[in-house]
Amino acid sequence: MENLRQASISKLLKAANRLQKDPEQYSVLSKNAPKIRVAVIGSYSIQHFVKVFRLFLDRAGINAEIYEGEYGGINMDVLDENSPLYQFKPDFVVVFMRYNDVQLISKEDLDTEKAYLKSIWAHLDKIPGVTILNSNFAVPMERPFGTLECDYEHSSLSLYRELNLSMTKDHPKNVRIIDMEYLSSLYGKMNWFDEGNYYLTKQGFGLDYLGPVADEVTKMILPSVGVVRKxxxxxxxxxxxxxxxxxxxxxxxxxxxxxxxxxxxxxxxxxxxxxxxxxxxxxxxxxxxxxxxxxxxxxxxxxxxxxxxxxxxxxxxxxxxxxxxxxxxxxxxxxxxxxxxxxxxxxxxxxxxxxxxxxxxxxxxxxxxxxxxxxxxSPFEWAQITKEDMARSDSYVENAKREEMQASFVDYTEYLKALEMKGVTGLVGEDEVERFSQLTNKSNQFNLRTQRYSDSQIREMLEDDKKRCIYVSLSDKFTQFGIISCIILSAPNEDNGCEQDECFIENWCMSCRVLKRSVELYAFRSVIEEARKMGAKKLVGEYIKSKKNSMVEKLLPSFGFTEVETDGDRVRYIYDLSVDPKGEVWIQK
Amino acid sequence: MDTKIKLEQVFREVFDDEEIELTDEMTADDIDAWDSLTHVQLIVAVEEAFKCKFSTVEVMKLKNVGEFIKLIDRKTGNA
Known part of the structure; x- marks a missing residue:
């Protein structure tokens, strides 16, 4: 990525062309690279962007299938739900817009434009599990008011700035904003805007910036496929x-x-x-x-x-x-x-x-x-920043204090008692969904099946009466950890192969910050409770081996599950729900 | 270096084809990969190689390779 970002546009395009023509020779993807589907649409020509973007995704280790919208085809693709865009079923839709798409003359025009954006997002939201990456507007250079532009709220520049800010303030959870305004000022608007190329071939911004924009969008996608530096x-x-x-x-x-x-x-x-x-x-x-x-x-x-x-x-x-x-x-x-x-x-x-x-x-x-x-x-690219994040780095420091305290206790049980842990478990609602999604997508080690879900997919599960999304949050005398474990249960369906009176643990992950504190068992008890409420008699669980999750290989048998089947990296277990699990929990409700 | 030889190298780079040989009469019809998309790339690559910038009118008026060479020479003060 580093070298790509600094490459000249001719070099980039050449490499991008080669990759497109002969992916077998020029792709660097490994066989098990994560696969995603991305649609790119725009009010200007996006063909060159798509080429370069494909190269950046490839070099970032993402196996992407890309749908390329027609020039100026946003409305055609988005408003018609039978369009090829919807048939493509993208995980991500990248939407590029340019300042001249919008007529901003008065404050009222802002409302029109905001309503338009909302309708675009609402339409796209019908694609199951989609995340929308919508560009904001690189504020143009023209100043009809001259130096007075910044003195008036209804000047051209002020209106564009306000529109950008309103996108930041008021976008749905599954929309992220590509900050074209930041990029254009970072590189300089004098070069960013290339009118000649816009009039001739409808390039929305100078070709020299295809690399930086592709890099930016790639970085926005990376955390969703599990690359998160902490x-x-x-x-x-x-x-x-x-x-x-x-x-x-x-x-x-x-x-x-x-x-x-x-x-x-x-x-x-x-x-x-x-x-x-x-x-x-x-x-x-x-x-x-x-x-x-x-x-x-x-x-x-x-x-x-x-x-x-x-x-x-x-x-x-x-x-x-x-x-x-x-x-x-x-x-x-x-x-x-x-x-x-x-x-x-x-x-x-x-x-x-x-x-x-x-x-x-x-x-x-x-x-x-x-x-x-x-x-x-910019190595710390995450899908979102939650309030747990803001407290997290301190909790690691407090962990060190806790360890000092642990050393002063002879007995580990005494230590756990002295931590005065308090837990809450419940079904995920709007307040929890962001963190639930984040933890589900970031955990690698304590993760039984390593299934990944987007915010929108999780929101859909909340509505689905055949699914239960359970969260566990924890605090002790040192730290408010917030949500530290996420579990998804599902009723029998084709994917999980369960029978009628069974309930399936579709995913279970936990933050490793709270290992060895009886949280696993505490969580398991609420799983049992919820599964019983769903009317199940048996609980089916699976361990799917990944490069990183050997820590939970024996988790289910440790609760008393019996192995029923092994299929390659997948081991299937069953648990009789009439039995209460053994073991002691040091967490108060 | 002769403008034509240098331009030929740019063409070979852009179209990824070492066998391209330029003639003055050559047009987009003579090279399969030369479409509106690669044309944009070609212009950028030529601007990069010859360190000059073409105007909209100049790009629109180009009829064949010979004119392209003349335009480059005029822009770079070679003519």
């Missing part, structure tokens, strides 16, 4: 501060706000802190003595990041690759959730070589460009 692993010397703490001492390092270089490092720390606030976990991987490495955090008041911001602090003289493995294990996340930022190219090379799943950022030589480099790489 943790930023940082080096210390010459990464978080200038100089070497072992030589310069905690007060001698460059982090002084009155010094240009110190200011640059502080700006980087502030950016990192803003990532932590949105839910990114922070870790340190440094070649240092642990005590010395911690000193700046404890003693130097100019440090923006505090020790309490770091969920896993590793400083030793071992190789950094082993430390990465340790960090992933300690935080209970996959290696592919880690992003590594280190000023030393040799260390980056080692991680690339020995931990290929880790995303390694190309760090520039100058500290003043660190923020830009990390921001441009």
């Amino acid at each position: 943790c930023l692993v940082l080096d210390l010397d010459n990464t978080l501060w200038g100089g070497v703490v072992g030589d310069d001492g905690p007060m001698g390092i460059e982090i002084d706000p009155h010094n240009p270089l110190g200011e640059a490092y502080r700006a980087y720390q502030s950016y990192v802190l803003s990532l932590k606030r949105r839910g990114v976990i922070l870790a340190v991987n440094s070649k240092n003595d642990l005590d010395i490495a911690k000193e700046p955090f404890e003693k130097n008041p100019d440090m923006v990041l505090k020790l309490s911001d770091i969920a896993c602090f590793v400083a030793n003289w071992q190789d950094k690759a082993s430390n990465m493995v340790y960090i992933a294990k300690k935080l209970n996340i996959g290696m592919d959730s880690l992003v590594f930022f280190d000023d030393n190219p040799a260390e980056r090379e080692i991680i690339r070589k020995f931990c290929p799943e880790v995303c390694v950022i190309d760090v520039p030589n100058e500290a003043e460009n660190y923020v830009r480099a990390l921001n441009e790489a």
Whole structure:
């Protein structure tokens, strides 16, 4: 992706053409690459975009089938529900619009346009499980009011800006906004708008930006196929501060706000802190003595990041690759959730070589460009940011405190009691659906069948009386975890092969942050309760082996399920619902 | 380098065909892959290779390869 983003448009188009003509030779997809169906429609020519987009998806490891709408065919495709678009049954619909599609002369025009957008989205919403990626409007350069544009709400620019803001404020949950306004200003509107090419061949924006737009849309799709980075692993010397703490001492390092270089490092720390606030976990991987490495955090008041911001602090003289493995294990996340930022190219090379799943950022030589480099790489692309996310990185820090407490208890049961855990289980409603979807799509390790669902598919299940979406949330004396486990039950149907008095556990995942705390059993009890309410006598469960879920291989037998069938990577179990499960739960309702 | 030779290389790149040989009379009809879509690509590639920018009218008026070469020479001050 990195190389693609920097390639010239001719090179991109050439590579894209080759991929289109001869996918067998030019595709880099592995056999088990996730498959999706994407429709692209637009009010301008999208043919070149589709070519380049296909290339970006391929290089991102997504096997996409793409439907390409006719030029200017949004209404034709969307308003007629018998159109090829609907027959294509896309998982994603990408909609490109341009400022000149819209006549914005007065405030009233805004309402018309908003109503139009809503009707487009409402029509598309009839496609089961669809996610809509709708562009906002790159605000044009023309200023009929001249310098007065920004003084009046009804000026052309103000109206476009308001329209964009209203899309942000008021879009359905299954719509995401492609921020063309941001991209056009990032690259510069003088080049973004290419009138000649628009009049000649209806290119909506300069061809040079096909790459950046394809990259942006690809990034919006990636988390839905399970690629989600969660943790930023940082080096210390010459990464978080200038100089070497072992030589310069905690007060001698460059982090002084009155010094240009110190200011640059502080700006980087502030950016990192803003990532932590949105839910990114922070870790340190440094070649240092642990005590010395911690000193700046404890003693130097100019440090923006505090020790309490770091969920896993590793400083030793071992190789950094082993430390990465340790960090992933300690935080209970996959290696592919880690992003590594280190000023030393040799260390980056080692991680690339020995931990290929880790995303390694190309760090520039100058500290003043660190923020830009990390921001441009934009590794933390998630499908949404929930309130659980905002609290998450702290909960990892609190986990460390909890572990200290655990060490002081001789008996694990005593420890669990002292945690004063409180749980809530229930059926998913509108308040829970976002987080339910997020956890269902992000969990890899504690996940029985690793089924993925979009927000809209989950919403459909909520309406379906043959399905039950159960959530479990948890808090203890340290942390409000929010929802940490998601279970989907289904009545007998063709897919699950269940018989009449059976109920099927279609999916069950849990956040690994709350392992070994009797949450599994607590959740299982509510599963039993719900299955009984559905009128079932037997509960059928399955374990489908994935690369990452060996942790739950024995989960069902541990509850007393009996194995009935093994089919390749799939093991099927059954449980008699007249029996109550054994074991003790330390969670209060 | 001779404009025609350099342009020929651009054509070969864009159409991914090493056997293309340009003549002045050549038009879009003579190359299978030369359609309105690849035409856009061709113009961008030529602009990139010769470091110039064509106007809408210039692109519209192009009749054949010979005229294209003349246009490039005029734009790059080669004529």
